[in-house]
Each structure stands twice: as C-alpha cells, then as structure tokens.
Amino acid sequence: xxxxxxxxxxxxxxxxxxxxxxxxxxxxxxxxxxxxxxxxxxxxxxxxxxxxxxxxxxxxxxxxxxxxxxxxxxxxxxxxxxxxxxxxxxxxxxxxxxxxxxxxxxxxxxxxxxxxxxxxxxxxxxxxxxxxxxxxxxxxxxxxxxxxxxxxxxxxxxxxxxxxxxxxxxxxxxxxxxxxxxxxxxxxxxxxxxxxxxxx
Amino acid sequence: xxxxxxxxxxxxxxxxxxxxxxxxxxxxxxxxxxxxxxxxxxxxxxxxxxxxxxxxxxxxxxxxxxxxxxxxxxxxxxxxxxxxxxxxxxxxxxxxxxxxxxxxxxxxxxxxxxxxxxxxxxxxxxxxxxxxxxxxxxxxxxxxxxxxxxxxxxxxxxxxxxxxxxxxxxxxxxxxxxxxxxxxxxxxxxxxxxxxxxxx
Numbered sequence: 001x002x003x004x005x006x007x008x009x010x011x012x013x014x015x016x017x018x019x020x021x022x023x024x025x026x027x028x029x030x031x032x033x034x035x036x037x038x039x040x041x042x043x044x045x046x047x048x049x050x051x052x053x054x055x056x057x058x059x060x061x062x063x064x065x066x067x068x069x070x071x072x073x074x075x076x077x078x079x080x081x082x083x084x085x086x087x088x089x090x091x092x093x094x095x096x097x098x099x100x101x102x103x104x105x106x107x108x109x110x111x112x113x114x115x116x117x118x119x120x121x122x123x124x125x126x127x128x129x130x131x132x133x134x135x136x137x138x139x140x141x142x143x144x145x146x147x148x149x150x151x152x153x154x155x156x157x158x159x160x161x162x163x164x165x166x167x168x169x170x171x172x173x174x175x176x177x178x179x180x181x182x183x184x185x186x187x188x189x190x191x192x193x194x195x196x197x198x199x200x
Numbered sequence: 201x202x203x204x205x206x207x208x209x210x211x212x213x214x215x216x217x218x219x220x221x222x223x224x225x226x227x228x229x230x231x232x233x234x235x236x237x238x239x240x241x242x243x244x245x246x247x248x249x250x251x252x253x254x255x256x257x258x259x260x261x262x263x264x265x266x267x268x269x270x271x272x273x274x275x276x277x278x279x280x281x282x283x284x285x286x287x288x289x290x291x292x293x294x295x296x297x298x299x300x301x302x303x304x305x306x307x308x309x310x311x312x313x314x315x316x317x318x319x320x321x322x323x324x325x326x327x328x329x330x331x332x333x334x335x336x337x338x339x340x341x342x343x344x345x346x347x348x349x350x351x352x353x354x355x356x357x358x359x360x361x362x363x364x365x366x367x368x369x370x371x372x373x374x375x376x377x378x379x380x381x382x383x384x385x386x387x388x389x390x391x392x393x394x395x396x397x398x399x400x
C-alpha cells in the first residue's frame with residue numbers, strides 16, 4: 001500500500017515546512033534580517049538542519065518561501081474576515097481597518113526587512129523580485145474584491161493604488177513608534193475621500 | 201593671535217565632519233546598515249580613525265548625525281528649489297514632484313535603512329527616536345510652507361499628512377524596482393485631489 005505510506009510522509013513534510021516558515025517570519029520580526037540565520041530558524045522550529053536544508057537549501061529560499069506562504073495565508077484570512085462584514089455604507093471603513101491592521105502587523109514588518117535587505121543583497125533581490133510583482137498584483141486584486149468595486153470605472157484603479165501606497169507609508173511610520181492615534185485620524189479622512197472616489 | 205588660529209581649526213573640523221557625514225550616507229545607500237562600519241566610513245571620507253572617534257564616538261552617533269545633517273541640507277535645497285517655482289496653478293504639481301524626488305532619493309534610502317535597523321537595535325533606536333519626531337514635524341512644516349497653504353483651515357493638515365504618508369509608501373515601492381511610471385500616473389491623480397482638498 002504505497003499510497004497509505006506516502007500520505008503521512010507528505011503530511012509530515014508539509015507540517016515541517018509550515019513550522020520552518022512560521023519560525024522564519026517570527027525571527028525576522030524579532031531579530032531583523034541580519035539576525036535571522038538558518039541555524040536560529042531551525043532551532044526555533046524544532047527541525048533538524050538536514051531537514052531544513054532539504055526543503056530550503058539557502059537563506060534566500062527560506063525567507064522568500066516564508067513571506068509567500070504567510071502572504072497567501074493572510075490573504076485568505078482577509079477574505080474570510082471581509083466575508084463576515086455586514087453590507088452597507090460602513091463596509092468600506094471596516095475593509096480599510098482590516099487592511100491597515102495588515103500593514104502594521106508582523107508580516108508587513110518581516111516583508112519590509114526583506115525588501116530593505118534585498119536592496120544590497122543580490123541573491124535575495126533576485127529571489128524577491130518575482131515575488132514583489134506577484135504580491136503587488138494580488139494585494140491590488142484582493143483590495144478591489146474586498147471593497148467590491150468595479151475597476152473598469154474611471155478613477156477606481158488609481159484610488160485603490162493610492163490606498164495601498166498610503167497604507168504602506170503608514171506601516172513604515174509605525175515601525176519605531178505606536179502611530180495608531182495619528183493613523184486612525186488620517187484614515188477617517190481617507191475613508192470619506194475614498195468613498196467619494198469610488199462612488200458610481 | 202589665538203582667534204586667527206582657532207578659526208581655521210574650526211573650519212577644518214567642520215569640513216572633516218561634513219566629509220564623514222556624507223560618506224556615511226553614501227555607505228548606507230551602497231552597503232546598507234549591516235555593511236556600514238565606522239572603519240569603512242572613515243576610509244571613504246579620508247579621515248583618520250582617531251579624528252572620526254573624536255567627532256562621533258559610536259556608529260549610532262555617526263549615522264544619526266549623518267541623517268540629521270543631510271535632512272537639514274535637503275530641506276534647504278527644497279526651499280531654494282521651491283522659491284524658484286513660478287506662481288500659479290502648476291505650483292502645487294511642481295512641489296509634489298520635488299517632494300517625490302526626495303522620497304525616492306538616496307537620503308530616503310539611507311534613512312529607511314536606519315529606521316528598519318533601529319527596530320531591532322536598541323542603541324540605534326534610542327538615538328533615532330528624537331530625530332524621527334523632529335524630522336516628521338519639520339517635513340510637515342516644510343510641506344505646508346512649500347504648498348503655501350493655511351493649516352488652520354479644516355482639512356489642510358490631514359491632506360498634507362496624507363500626502364507625506366503616500367510619498368513614503370511610494371518611496372518604499374521604488375526600493376527594488378524603478379516604479380517611476382506608475383508613480384507619475386498615481387501622482388497626477390493625487391495632485392488633482394489635493395488641489396481640491398486645499399482649495400479655500
């Protein structure tokens with residue numbers, strides 16, 4: 001019965017990979033790019049060096065896979081959270097709040113560590129460039145879906161882009177300080193503007 | 201004649217410091233935070249280690265002084281460039297272009313290296329926090345002055361804040377890729393919105 005043997009192995013393998021990827025993001029958040037070594041990640045995940053190297057042979061492969069995996073998971077969570085939102089005029093406000101939480105959370109911080117490090121690290125840069133383009137496109141598509149707007153209408157695409165760039169800027173402003181009071185006030189104004197820009 | 205001796209010494213000292221601070225920002229842009237060592241900076245500036253340690257005893261002191269010095273110089277340049285702008289309806293567009301150039305230039309990149317490193321480096325963080333607050337306030341005040349708007353009117357303060365947060369987000373989007381085409385299109389839309397928001 002090779003099938004019944006293969007399945008548990010695949011599951012173990014998947015669980016090992018998931019533990020490694022989560023430990024990687026935790027390490028990036030706690031110690032930054034320079035302090036994130038493959039040894040520290042393996043120890044944190046409770047995975048042998050051999051198993052780690054089997055799945056992710058380099059640090060660049062490991063961190064890129066980690067950000068990809070957690071971005072996909074976060075996108076799923078956002079979709080689920082958005083489905084639970086009541087329809088009506090407050091939906092836009094709540095969607096912006098959900099997105100703002102993402103742009104100030106651990107995944108944003110981990111990704112920013114990689115983006116900044118990749119500027120001066122050729123191997124990481126080459127691993128990240130295709131991911132950057134994909135994450136950008138998917139984040140845009142997800143936001144259009146969450147806001148439930150039609151991108152073919154003039155101005156909608158630009159308004160969604162500006163929202164994401166603004167949220168990225170707010171994420172950076174929150175790095176060293178709790179910027180939540182200023183951010184909430186600014187987003188209150190932005191939500192009003194956005195709802196005008198998106199109105200049919 | 202002690203005065204005539206003191207003056208050239210002060211000038212030499214000022215020139216040494218300026219060379220060190222410029223070499224620091226160049227190093228941050230080229231090699232990132234981890235690759236910026238005080239030894240590399242001293243060699244690049246052509247300054248002895250002794251003279252460097254006399255002026256800036258730690259790496260945190262050196263990089264903080266460098267970003268402070270160059271931010272002040274960049275603010276001066278922006279004021280001069282803005283004074284040369286013709287008055288009229290296009291002034292706002294040109295001011296936004298000037299600011300966008302700053303947020304995608306070497307000083308922004310160097311500052312971002314420090315901001316991200318400071319998240320996980322206590323000494324750097326303590327040196328940067330007062331600077332972050334000051335730079336934030338001065339950037340806001342400078343933008344209000346360049347746009348020649350009255351902050352006491354409702355909505356003006358929030359519009360200026362959103363502009364700076366948006367530009368910060370666009371600066372990050374430009375880190376690994378030339379994002380200038382998308383940025384120009386997005387800013388064209390933003391300039392129209394901003395001119396409505398700022399209109400008396």
